[in-house]
Amino acid sequence: MSPTLFNKLLWMVGPSLFKKDTNMRRSIPVEQRLALTLRCLASGDCMRSLSYSFRIGHSTVSKIVNETCRIMYEILAPTYLQLPDTNMWKLISNDFSKIWNFPNCVGAGDGKHFAMQCPNNGGSYWYNYKGFHSMVMFAVCDANYCFIAVDIGAYGREGDASIFASSQFSKYLDDGCLGIPGPSKLVYSDSLSPYVFVMDDAFPLKKNIMKPYPGRSTGSLTKEELIFNYRLSRARRTIENAFGIVTNKLRIFRKPMIGSPQNVENYIKAGVVLHNMLIREDSRFYLITKKLPDHFDVNGVLIEGAWRTDNTMTSMFRDLRPGKGINYPTVAKNIRDQFTKYFSNEGAVPWQRVIVEDTGRISEEEG
Structure with missing residues (x-):
């Protein structure tokens, strides 16, 4: 600083x-x-x-x-952690379109386990499926790694669906209280699409939440579906990198935190707002962290950020458990299919098919 x-x-x-x-x-x-x-x-x-x-x-x-x-x-x-208004949502969407090639995206969401010492009389409430005690934070970030909304304090043992469903963000999203703009045209297209958040398999597929197509391990996905998964994964890296930058700069999160649950929650909250303040206001901090996030070369090849090379950091900062199969609303499936067609036609980027084909060949060779 x-x-x-x-x-x-x-x-x-x-x-x-x-x-x-x-x-x-x-x-x-x-x-x-x-x-x-x-x-x-x-x-x-x-x-x-x-x-x-x-x-x-x-x-x-x-x-x-x-x-x-x-x-x-x-x-x-x-x-520094103010909920965006309608105009700010549009600005975030423009950044995701320009930087991460995912139009009408207003945020990337994920949840992480913060390792902590078992609280007094904590029992198994804080013990997660990875084998350590933790407090869970669900967070959404913008295209520049700044957190938009956070929900901190869930028990480590809670499942992914219950953590997201009980979060204030999920309730506001379902009630339409986030001020997200109505559907708008995708870039270079006449198709109208709602604004969406991109998340991983741990979360439900909804009208405003896009997640990957399942079935990658079985090889049952079409090339268009694989392209959609690649484009979504590309945009979703922002939240992974936001977590990575926080942990790289604030090393209190690299090992189990000692303190009561309330104190641990205070540490996490302070870390979130400090991260946003540093990203937005301290250009020196941003220049130093340029090599920390994932980035892509001109051919779309992924260059992993420096934060991923630290085994201690990644082991103390776990993902949420993958979700189980659910029958999702037809409207949500149709919106995902619409994005899939768009990414394979007018919304395509030059390198996507090469990346998907190379990834598929690597997977076959490993298999």
């Missing part, structure tokens, strides 16, 4: 962190409180180590970090 951005962050959260001096002792300055918290999030050091580094009592360090994380989220969220 640049000194300029640190000062701006201090100006925003400082008044809420300020403590008055007493007759017995002087309060810890707000600059030190903020620096201590950022150090904790960025390094992942334990509270005992931080107490030695900052010469502050162990219990005081814990209180400062938890309080500062909570205040940062409360103050920064209205600015």
Whole structure:
């Protein structure tokens, strides 16, 4: 974080962190409180180590970090995690079309398990199918890796369908309260299509949610369906990379977090808003992280981001469990089929068939 951005962050959260001096002792300055918290999030050091580094009592360090994380989220969220309005949804859609070649897409969604120490009397509530205790966050991001909406706090043992169905985002989407624009024409086409979110197999297929065609492992997909899956996967990499950048920069998420569920939730919330603030305002941060996200060369060949090379990071940051087969609404299937035809005709990109064919040949050779 640049000194300029640190000062701006201090100006925003400082008044809420300020403590008055007493007759017995002087309060810890707000600059030190903020620096201590950022150090904790960025390094992942334990509270005992931080107490030695900052010469502050162990219990005081814990209180400062938890309080500062909570205040940062409360103050920064209205600015850096604001739900988009109709015009902003259209701008996000334009970015997905230009950068990721997926028109009428307004976000990529996924859920991740944050590893944590088993809470006191936690039982099996936080124990997930991967074999460790975790708290789940469902998130949606835009084409530039900024989070649009997050839902944090689900038990690690919960299934994918229940996590998404119980999220506030899902309820707003079903009720039509997100302010998403009505159907519009696809690029270079006269076909009208609704605006959609792209997600993986763990989520349901709905009018505004697109997921891949199943059956890749059995080889039952047509070439057009494989192209759709490729184009959707290409756009959905934004949310995977958003998670990867957060974990690369905030190393507290690289190992099981120690603390109560409420404290862990505060750490995650603070990490989300800090990530958005850094992406949007600190060009130095963005330049440094250019090699972190996945990117493509001029021929559409994937070049994996640097965050994927860290085994520790990926092992502590798990995907949601794949979903089971469900009978989806006919209207949702028709919309997916419409995108499939579009991507194979007027919406095609030059390299997609080569990529799909090469991927198919690699899969056959491995088989």
